[in-house]
Amino acid sequence: MPENSCLLSSMSHTPDAAGTRQAQKLRTRQALLTASLELLEQQSLSSLGLREVARAAGISPAGFYRHFADIPALGVALVEETLGSLHGVIGAVLAETGDTERRIDRSVELIARHVAEQPAHFRFLARERYGGVAPVRQAIAAQLDRFAEELTSALAADEGSRGWSGEDLRMLGGMYVDLMVMTASEFLDAEGPAALAGAGHTARRRLRLLTVGSAHWLNES
Amino acid sequence: MPENSCLLSSMSHTPDAAGTRQAQKLRTRQALLTASLELLEQQSLSSLGLREVARAAGISPAGFYRHFADIPALGVALVEETLGSLHGVIGAVLAETGDTERRIDRSVELIARHVAEQPAHFRFLARERYGGVAPVRQAIAAQLDRFAEELTSALAADEGSRGWSGEDLRMLGGMYVDLMVMTASEFLDAEGPAALAGAGHTARRRLRLLTVGSAHWLNES
DNA sequence: TGAGTCAGTGAACAATCGTACGCTGAAATT
């Protein structure tokens, strides 16, 4: 830990340039989220202290309560921030082209890019998916269910899944979602470009295996 | 929490019947493991307190150090206890019969039974697999890698995987392991016999999809 | 301009925490 500095340094209460009231509040809220996400790279939410977060964000412990009632509440907000902006992206990738191989490549690239851009968010996600804080667990489950649902309806529109039952489609969508989360975790664990490429390689092959399986699903089931 | 009682009550220091020295030590060690596992049903390891565990096990905080140096060290021991006894079981199930459908049924039943018999162990496993305590995470990863390896060599001996590359076999083994962990988590989340049966149903179908995929893997890859 | 709102402060609180010390007494060893 090089610096436990005040992340707000030059923006707190100084009557600087920008800052309507609520804009400033949002900025501190964001500072809390950012600071906690940084702290969460080395520990899990259930051991994260309220004071610890406030300190890292540069506000007093009591100030925390102006934004969140709890550490769990902050966790739920983090879930929102991590996954909220990703809805609709999957459908776009699937709709892009019909070529299966290219679709797989695009999907893996998409995950790799997002993970590389905001690793801490996905680390948090993987860590808390089955973590010790119930509200956060539920929030993540709800978001992932939404993803599975979106993926399911995107798959239903595809010609490759004609004749599939809704139940089977849901299962397939769920598997894709789980595969994505697992792939994201492996990208996170991968250190160095070689390991990263390897992770992408096996991720593609896993998706391909699923694709092959679903292509023959109706004939053998 | 109905009772925070002393789990050792009648066995600590009383010159009762049984108990060579090391046997008694093992017994308190086991009490520590059992107590912590119980506490871990509602929280994760990184927020588990040393004093909390000692209190639940009925010994003094200082006594904890006679058995473990850390809470992380206790976590590693829990990993050992959870997965150590399961090695070899997978190979036995796979070797039992050649019929794919029956094999899938046996596997899912195996998981369901183990999860039902010791739910807390598997809850702990799922929670800490990507949890905040590095040594525990590594211990789990090492154990699961061993499982994947065992599964891989079991698959290699199977006639269905003739012509597969070692790399592909490892991927498939890894997917089966991940699927097992996921299935275990779903069994844990399932409340009531209906949800439990449903989890088993989708677990079987997921395995079947993987089987269908691997049956056509060589032709389409 | 004047009154009201409210994000953030600082002090104080009772708890809990991890760790260290020396001690005890039963079991093990000689």
Place this chain on the structure above:
DNA sequence: AATTTCAGCGTACGATTGTTCACTGACTCA
């Protein structure tokens, strides 16, 4: 029988925790 070993205890330490309270002062709005 004398000696050593060592699992567990009791106490104490400083540090940190979550939460509350009355406060301040810059913004907002009439």
